[in-house]
Amino acid sequence: MALKILAYGANGAQMAAGTQALVDAGHDVRVFTRSEAGAERWRAAGVEAIIGDMADQEALIEASDKRDALFLHVPLITDPNDDRNAYGMNALRAARATGVKKIVWNTGGPIMDPSSTTDPGAVLLRALQEGGFSFLGLTPVTYMENLLGPWTTAGLAQGKLPYPTPATFKMQWGAAADFGRVADKALQGALPNEVLTLGGPVALDGNDLARIMGEILGSKLAFETMSAAEFESHLANMGSPHVASMIAGMYGGIQANPDQFQPGFVTDAAAIEDRFNIKLTSFSQWVSDHRSAFKS
Secondary structure, X not given: OOOEEEEEOOOOOOOHHHHHHHHHOOOEEEEEXXXXXXXXXXXXXXXXXXXXOOOOHHHHHHHHOOOOEEEEEOOOOOOOOOOHXXXXXXXXXXXXXXXXXXXXXEOOOOXXXXXXXXXXXXXXXXXXXXXXXXXXXXEEOEEHHHHHOHHHHHHHOOOXXXXXXXXXXXXXXXXXXXHHHHHHHHOXXXXXXXXXXXXXXXXXXXXXXXXHHHHHHOXXXXXXXXXXXXXXXXXXXXXXXXXXXXXXXXXXXXXXXXXXXXXXXOOOHHHHHHHHOOOOOOHHHHHHHOHHHHOO
């Protein structure tokens, strides 16, 4: 069943592929973005795009009009001056004002303290639970798309696959497109009103990633643990220094205490696959699909 869906955050690395998956599934997708260039990219692909700011309540109401569902993402880590709570709450107020009740929400990361009044994930979760919405929250383990950064292509030229985790640290790497694919399946019925963890089909460590990528690209690769400081430098060059510092700090923690962090990066993929009748994207398939991105 095709639905009219409003997608937030569709130009970000964490939501672009998922939004495209909803388009590919035949849904009528409308994108809300503050990026004029991003809006033009979607329009060129035949997707309706509205340019606006999530701080503008009236703009969100206009964008939500005559939509059946939201595909929502609000970054958990933003610059200190951003009102992180306001963006998500504004989206929900606009949905309520226009009668949109179905919401699939990419939480952007784990909700550590559901009782928090400052964490945007906790605030949004309570608003969904108490606001009469039918929702599904999807918490990412980590994204395969993280390997599309400039650090990867630079490393591949030297026969290395760099990433800021220990070589034996396992993570359930997931494809961003799977968020849209799960959303498509979930929206066909009653949403469960709960938050589930979404990753890839199997847990892989750095050595696994290098071996699989090397086999597909036809070169021998060795995994290399990048320092958190170098990773922060890359991220800061791509966007906000504050956000870069926060993300790099998490990876620094993983490097210092891998055993403490390890349980949070693995999940039961079969539970998602069985529940939504979907086959999650394997890392080998993802690398094959993105082969051109790894050619410098």
